[in-house]
Amino acid sequence: MEKHQDTYERKSNKEQGRKYRQRKRDMQKRLIKTFFTLLVMTGIGITAVVLIPKNDKGKVSGQGESLQTSAKPVDKEEESKDLGSQEPDVQKSQEKQDNVDEVRTAVITQADLLAAGYDYDSAIETVKSFEGYERDSELTAKITDYENRKATCVPVDIDKVTHVFYHSLVVDPELCFANQDTDPQAVGNNQWMTTIEEFNKITQTMYDEGYVLVDLHDMVKETTDENGNVHFEKGEIMLPPDKKAFVLSVDDLCYYHSYDGYGYASKMVLDENGKPKCEYIQRDGTTVVGDYDVVPLMNKFIEEHPDASYHGARGTIALTGYNGILGYRTDISYQTKPADMNADKLKWLEEHPDFSLDTERAEAKKVADAIKEQGWRFASHTWGHLKVGEASMERLRADTEKWKENVEPLVGSTDTIIFAHGQDLAEWTTGYTPDNEKYNYLKSQGFNYFCNVDSQQYAVQITDTYFRQGRRNLDGYRIYYNSIGEMDSLSDLFNASDVIDPKRPPVPRLN
Numbered sequence: 001m002e003k004h005q006d007t008y009e010r011k012s013n014k015e016q017g018r019k020y021r022q023r024k025r026d027m028q029k030r031l032i033k034t035f036f037t038l039l040v041m042t043g044i045g046i047t048a049v050v051l052i053p054k055n056d057k058g059k060v061s062g063q064g065e066s067l068q069t070s071a072k073p074v075d076k077e078e079e080s081k082d083l084g085s086q087e088p089d090v091q092k093s094q095e096k097q098d099n100v101d102e103v104r105t106a107v108i109t110q111a112d113l114l115a116a117g118y119d120y121d122s123a124i125e126t127v128k129s130f131e132g133y134e135r136d137s138e139l140t141a142k143i144t145d146y147e148n149r150k151a152t153c154v155p156v157d158i159d160k161v162t163h164v165f166y167h168s169l170v171v172d173p174e175l176c177f178a179n180q181d182t183d184p185q186a187v188g189n190n191q192w193m194t195t196i197e198e199f200n201k202i203t204q205t206m207y208d209e210g211y212v213l214v215d216l217h218d219m220v221k222e223t224t225d226e227n228g229n230v231h232f233e234k235g236e237i238m239l240p241p242d243k244k245a246f247v248l249s250v251d252d253l254c255y256y257h258s259y260d261g262y263g264y265a266s267k268m269v270l271d272e273n274g275k276p277k278c279e280y281i282q283r284d285g286t287t288v289v290g291d292y293d294v295v296p297l298m299n300k301f302i303e304e305h306p307d308a309s310y311h312g313a314r315g316t317i318a319l320t321g322y323n324g325i326l327g328y329r330t331d332i333s334y335q336t337k338p339a340d341m342n343a344d345k346l347k348w349l350e351e352h353p354d355f356s357l358d359t360e361r362a363e364a365k366k367v368a369d370a371i372k373e374q375g376w377r378f379a380s381h382t383w384g385h386l387k388v389g390e391a392s393m394e395r396l397r398a399d400t401e402k403w404k405e406n407v408e409p410l411v412g413s414t415d416t417i418i419f420a421h422g423q424d425l426a427e428w429t430t431g432y433t434p435d436n437e438k439y440n441y442l443k444s445q446g447f448n449y450f451c452n453v454d455s456q457q458y459a460v461q462i463t464d465t466y467f468r469q470g471r472r473n474l475d476g477y478r479i480y481y482n483s484i485g486e487m488d489s490l491s492d493l494f495n496a497s498d499v500i501d502p503k504r505p506p507v508p509r510l511n
């Protein structure tokens with residue numbers, strides 16, 4: 001048993017070492033794909049292998065190979081000869097020149113985009129991938145510009161990176177917050193949820209204030225020793241001096257049955273371009289697809305403001321499993337129907353007689369892949385929204401196994417756990433000590449990044465063996481009580497009275 005666990009640990013650690021560079025590689029791959037499409041479209045033979053970072057070349061050799069092969073000139077001339085075409089050489093060379101210009105424009109666009117996201121090295125590599133860039137004064141000026149901008153950047157104080165989080169956003173506040181006097185769930189909605197209007201104002205304000213979204217993993221430098229053990233130290237984030245880093249997470253992106261009829265999106269779907277969007281069922285029962293939650297809204301914002309994100313970072317999405325994920329009913333219990341199954345699940349099954357677990361899982365995986373493709377990461381939020389502080393070891397084990405069986409195959413393995421109910425494994429000041437049984441267990445299951453809820457502006461703990469960060473809930477409760485001057489816990493980010501949704505009723509106090 002011990003041996004098995006050890007093997008597991010090594011495997012999972014090794015995997016995480018690999019994952020450490022995954023995002024950057026993904027971005028490169030996306031870049032290459034775009035670039036490569038252009039090459040094929042234009043039929044131009046330009047060696048663009050430089051786009052692949054040197055140390056990753058071996059790992060993505062498949063990509064490099066296909067790029068090189070396919071980037072060979074499509075021999076239109078030969079074809080023409082065969083057909084006995086009388087096309088003048090002048091025209092042909094003009095065509096070729098137009099194609100070169102098109103690729104050159106694409107290179108500049110991509111490089112500018114990378115530089116906007118503070119990834120100056122990749123921007124420079126991209127320019128250098130254009131054959132003959134040395135003799136092109138505009139391109140060499142680009143390189144100089146990127147180098148100069150890089151030189152102005154300063155390291156971010158990792159201890160002063162704030163972490164904010166949301167739940168699913170409220171699309172229809174009137175519906176969501178109705179009946180505050182009689183409906184306890186409407187009260188909960190008002191206390192814990194943020195509306196789309198509030199989210200958009202917060203995002204814009206934070207951007208205007210110089211906040212730049214970074215990945216949780218950017219805060220840490222992760223190394224694996226010869227025994228396969230992972231070690232952590234503070235990471236390096238380089239930003240212009242007037243910028244500040246922040247981390248984002250989204251909790252419970254599952255579209256629970258309990259959200260039905262309260263004006264939230266119903267599931268995440270892919271639009272006709274394969275981009276992750278939300279399905280929303282309007283009051284009249286008609287369904288629309290659009291930007292109805294954090295993921296598509298943030299993607300859109302970063303598309304419009306590429307300097308809002310560091311190296312293409314997105315947020316971390318924390319998922320439970322008991323109602324499935326992303327609005328898909330992917331949990332095994334929908335098929336096995338255990339005796340203690342909740343009434344809302346049974347009701348849903350009755351309403352969906354053609355339910356197929358395989359279909360739900362396949363759909364969810366497709367959407368999860370597309371979300372990851374854009375730079376988002378997934379984390380465990382425990383399968384059953386567990387109170388980890390109170391739970392017994394036995395419950396924690398059973399719960400973790402359920403997450404690994406029902407959620408992990410859809411979103412991929414993760415090294416991050418975001419605790420539910422704001423609970424934690426130990427006091428902040430104590431940290432996770434070597435005798436902490438729950439910590440040791442979660443660590444053995446591959447978790448190295450631990451997040452709780454903390455009202456402090458900054459709460460970062462990096463030890464040799466784990467990363468831990470407190471998160472601030474930008475919810476109705478905090479926005480409301482900050483807006484009326486009874487709390488002051490958001491003013492470093494935005495002015496609550498400027499962002500509060502006018503459709504939000506007074507928020508009842510917590511008992």
Ligand SMILES: [Zn+2]
Nearest residue numbers: 251252420421
């Ligand atoms: Zn939660």
